[in-house]
Amino acid sequence: MTDFGGQPAAGFTRIVDVAVALPVYTAYTYGVPPDLSEVVAVGSRVLVPFRSRLISGYVVAFRTGAQPESELKAVADVLGGAPFFPETMVPFFRWVADYYIHPLGAVIQGALPGGLTIAEQTRYHLTDRGRAARLEAGQRPVDKEGLTCLTQGPLTYKQLQKTVGSSMTRAVLKRWLSSGWAAGQTALMGGRTRPRMVRCITPLAADQDLSALSPQRREILKILVRRGTLPLKDLKQKIPTAAGLVRSMARDGQVRLEEQRLYRDPFGETIAPDQPPELMPQQQQAVEKMRADLGRGYQTYVLAGVTGSGKTEVYLHMAAAALKSNLQVLVLVPEIALVSQIERSFRARFGECVALLHSGLSPGERLDQWRRIIQGDASVAVGARSAIFAPFDHLGLVIVDEEHDDSYKQEGALRYNARDLAVVRGRQHGAVVILGSATPSLQSVYNTQIGKFKPVYLSERVDHRVLPDVHVHDLTQQNEERGLRRFLTPALLEAAKETLARGEQVLLFLNRRGFSSSLVCAHCGRPLRCDRCDISMTYHQGANAYQCHYCGFSRAAVSTCPNCGSSKIKRLGMGTEKLADGIQQFFPAARVARMDRDTVSRKGAMLKILKSLRDRKIDILVGTQMVAKGHDYPYITLVGIICADLSLSLPDFRAGERTFQLLAQVAGRAGRGQRCGQVILQTFNPDHFSVQAARNQDYAEFYRQEIEFRKALQYPPFTRLIQVRIHGRDKDKVAQVAGRLGQLSRDLKKDEKGFAAVQVMGPLEAPLAKIANQYRWQLLLKCPHINPLHRFARHLLFADGARIKRGDVSISLDVDPVFLM
DNA sequence: AGCACGCCGACT
């Protein structure tokens, strides 16, 4: 096999820093051998020796300083040819790694299209001797079981351990190797995503004398001359025997056969080009104001436009202006379902130069869109939060639509907020950033107040449509009612009746899916909880099952109470499923549809519902917060908010903000077409300021009250937060580690003067104390400034916390947490 | 992550 250690010290033409795709926090330095020096660039994906195996990494810098060359290992290969990101993005990756306290290599890895990572892996196979040993009597159970696993084919150590269990240790494997029962073979694994290469045929001379050819050859050439280069597959559809024919035609010099890269097409149907419409005066002013800054350095604008004020058209005009100055444009929307709407507008206006980036694409499609951007074939990218890493080099405009939306926060290993990163990237590229929303986040509005961002307002709806009337109805008045009537006020039913009679559509919003959201044993009175999460389950009628909304666990609805064995389970509370069911009984003739995570899980299901709505094949749409997100419903004139309070009672300092945004957004769905809309808002808290502000569509009033509350309690935007999460399978160990981290935090605060301003809250058991068998504790760090907070968290995680950490308890950080549950 | 090294308990 290859020897990695003994490369000649001399002969390295260049020295590079490589960020490897592992949880390590430093870049490593390698020498570039002469045969690779031409192809290595910043952004190259390289294969490098690391300890005793080969793994992939990314070149983040060339080294010029003196480095003892003899100690360097050599880059083994350059993968995938061209670089995967421009050099200008390295500072961005570094910023992200630093700010979110995450390994640089992992940041890059997470940013790039998936399926690229390569590492050397050893897989073990059974030898003849091992086959014999397996059958011998008196073998240990581990050996017997493990060797049997290998009869199915070679496995890695990890795979073996997974199937056999914890008794399968490295020592056992070593014994097999030394006694010759098994042997290892090392190979490069992963990295299966490749450009799609297709055999294409090109006609060689357009003016060939066709009469001398056979009729079939003549036909092929005719098609080719008309269509230009064509994939062989397409030609075969017209002429089934084309494969053989073109080969001989190539020999005769009539056509050329070659492998060409074909971009996988994630776009649906083609879209007819449109013309920019005339802007309203307000839109025109907004565009003029922001356009003046394009190409003149960084500036962030908060575009606060009421629902229906034509923000998209402002985006399109800004994008056109940026493209005209040869600047690239990045457009972010909160979720995949909204990408297609915006993407259609952009493609209609700008055509082929639009790329699409979101996690719904296949790895191959993503890689292709990525390449189109790097090669400059696409100068506009539309996508969900991960598109913030699009490999643009001359970014001039970043648009974040519905910037208040929590979906911009990525949960998982690297917890970033794409909206915040848009501002960072904009600053690094000297670009204009537009944060657009009808209900901007408190954070962004605060930033306009302190002069960090500039505000731009769109207060008029296009075509002078008026905002809908919002009527608040107190649900406590319904306490005497039973069943559905408890949540359907006479006013709502009356309004629905009238709306349907006029042939218009009704939207009913209830932020809770399923049929019954509360399951209680009729015998012993205990709530039915998920085994793995310690959270109340929800009854789903469609699936006839009890489901856990946190881990997905599902059990048949015939199950008995785990506590007393009774089979009588009371189904209380209401979700969208029960609401849709019930409303149908009130309006038997109406066509009722439901839109929530259960009905749109299949690909394209949501578009189908939206299309039926537009085609007026639906009279009443029942939905969760999904219906509140940016969709256009031209024929909906009545919006019923069934219970405005569901998000109000959550133990989260942002509950009020979230509720206001949700209510205002849902209300804004009414009357977007020609007709005026009305909203009926039902609530148990009619006097709550979030409800009041939503009713009056009064953002300023909401802001005034909410900002007071944040200031009084010293919450963001007046402070910064880092949440430390401690979780693991062993309840006691998690609690113990959490306690020790808390103690450590207080010691740290006492010992270092710089940490005086850092407030340590907790450790506390998380509000959702157990999810998917993981027990959870948390520690909240709060400070007016981010710097001490960062240093503090690093200290906790690396310097001292590292000693506290146990193998089976993990500690992770969430910088600027959005969900505190 | 993955792999080696090194330190303690239960067995031939």
Place this chain on the structure above:
DNA sequence: GTCGGCGTGCTC
């Protein structure tokens, strides 16, 4: 006395 468990540390 060794075998083998897992905590600790390093990888250019």
